[in-house]
Amino acid sequence: MAIHSLPTQPQAEPYQMIIRRSPAHLRPYVLGWAGFRAWVGGPAHPSRMLPLNAATLIIEFTGMDPIVTGPRATATFSAHAYWRHGVAVGLTPAGMSALTGTPLREVTGTTVHLEDLLGSRAAELTGRLIASASWADRFRLLEERLTAWLRPDAGPNDLITHAWWRLQEPVGPPTIGSLADELGVSRRYLELGFRRVVGLSPKAVARIARFQRTVETWRRPSARLSEAVACGYADQPHLTREIRAMAQMTPKQLFAFVQYTDRLTG
Numbered sequence: 255m256a257i258h259s260l261p262t263q264p265q266a267e268p269y270q271m272i273i274r275r276s277p278a279h280l281r282p283y284v285l286g287w288a289g290f291r292a293w294v295g296g297p298a299h300p301s302r303m304l305p306l307n308a309a310t311l312i313i314e315f316t317g318m319d320p321i322v323t324g325p326r327a328t329a330t331f332s333a334h335a336y337w338r339h340g341v342a343v344g345l346t347p348a349g350m351s352a353l354t355g356t357p358l359r360e361v362t363g364t365t366v367h368l369e370d371l372l373g374s375r376a377a378e379l380t381g382r383l384i385a386s387a388s389w390a391d392r393f394r395l396l397e398e399r400l401t402a403w404l405r406p407d408a409g410p411n412d413l414i415t416h417a418w419w420r421l422q423e424p425v426g427p428p429t430i431g432s433l434a435d436e437l438g439v440s441r442r443y444l445e446l447g448f449r450r451v452v453g454l455s456p457k458a459v460a461r462i463a464r465f466q467r468t469v470e471t472w473r474r475p476s477a478r479l480s481e482a483v484a485c486g487y488a489d490q491p492h493l494t495r496e497i498r499a500m501a502q503m504t505p506k507q508l509f510a511f512v513q514y515t516d517r518l519t520g
Contacts, residue, residue, distance in 0.1 A: 256285075256466040257473070258310050258323070258342050259301040260511045261292065269515050272389050277397060283349030283404055287396050289389045292338045301337055303330045304469065305462045305500045307422065307452075309350045309361055311368060314340040315384050320368035320376050322354075324361030327458045329501045332365070341383060341392060343400075347451050348415050352404045362453030375403065413437060414447040421460045424467060424485075430456045465500050468493070472512045479509045 261269060270291040276284040285308055305327055313320040316338050350358040354371040368376040379399055386392045417433060420426055427433035433456065434441040448456045468482040480490070482505065487493040497505045 256306055256308070256344065257304060257469050257512065258288075258306060258312070258344075259303045259337060261301065271515055274393055276400075280397065280400060280404075283346055283352050283406070284400055285344035285346060285349075287341055287343045287393055289341050289392065290337065290339070300331050302501075302503075303332070305329060305465050307418070307454075307459055307462045307466070309345040309358055311343040311345065312337060312340060313342075313368070313380050313383055314338070316340070320380050322361055322366045322368055322371060324364055324366075325358065325452060325454055325459075325462070326363050327454060327462060328499070329503075341396070343396060346415070347418055348406065348412070349404070352406045353400065355405075357453075358451060359449070359453030372403075375399075412451075413439070414444075414451045417444060417447070417456065418452060418459060421456065422463050426460065426463070430460065461496070461500070465496065468497070469508070469512055472509050473515070475513075477509075477513070479505060482509075 257271075271288055272290075273286060273288040275281070275286040303323060303326065306323075307325050309325065310323045311320065312323065314337055318337070318340075345353060345358075347358040350356065350361070356371055372379075379395075382395055382399075383392050386395060417437060420433060420436075427436060430444060431441050434444050437444070444456050448454060448459065452459060454462075464486040467485040471477055471482050471485055472479075483490055483493050487496065494505055497503065497508055501508050503511075
């Protein structure tokens with residue numbers, strides 16, 4: 255479950271999160287869920303949405319309409335995205351289609367109201383999550399509702415979906431050409447398939463996956479800034495160029511934001 259967003263400005267208190275992987279039967283469709291709470295004692299700042307390969311359901315508890323954000327290759331900003339307290343759910347390409355009937359490509363690079371995809375179920379889910387007494391109760395509710403609502407069609411074993419998963423792995427294929435060879439298809443077939451299913455090229459998906467591995471590495475309390483080079487970058491200058499291009503921050507700035515979080519409990 256990758257980090258979806260960070261504040262655009264330093265906060266007086268750490269951003270709080272609790273992250274859980276989905277259970278095994280949901281994992282082909284749901285990456286996991288995260289509870290979040292931001293500091294509310296000062297002015298609201300827009301969120302910086304980080305590069306991401308998945309669709310994300312965001313259900314806010316403080317009055318914002320629930321939404322779905324799509325995959326994106328660079329950080330994006332919204333003057334209206336003041337996410338303070340709620341849950342986020344990460345959906346794979348198969349999960350987006352199975353839950354909403356909408357291909358992942360149709361939300362890539364954009365934001366859609368959850369009601370437009372789930373109808374009245376969006377308000378039902380939001381109300382029940384707000385009424386839940388704890389994060390454990392909310393996560394159990396998400397598991398129960400998503401299990402009931404998922405309607406697999408092409409299924410998680412589709413070749414392009416499999417290729418998407420391969421690119422998320424820490425030791426994935428070294429090139430897109432080698433991935434095509436591994437799967438017994440042409441590179442052109444992969445390119446067209448990723449555009450049709452994900453809305454991004456396989457090269458962009460691999461680049462985003464490397465970025466998210468970097469963020470995950472830096473989330474550890476004992477992490478060091480220099481460790482991220484091992485996530486697949488040629489050297490420190492390569493890391494610096496990629497982080498600047500994708501997050502619009504220096505590695506040092508992004509590291510500081512990622513490190514400045516607390517763990518929610520309960």
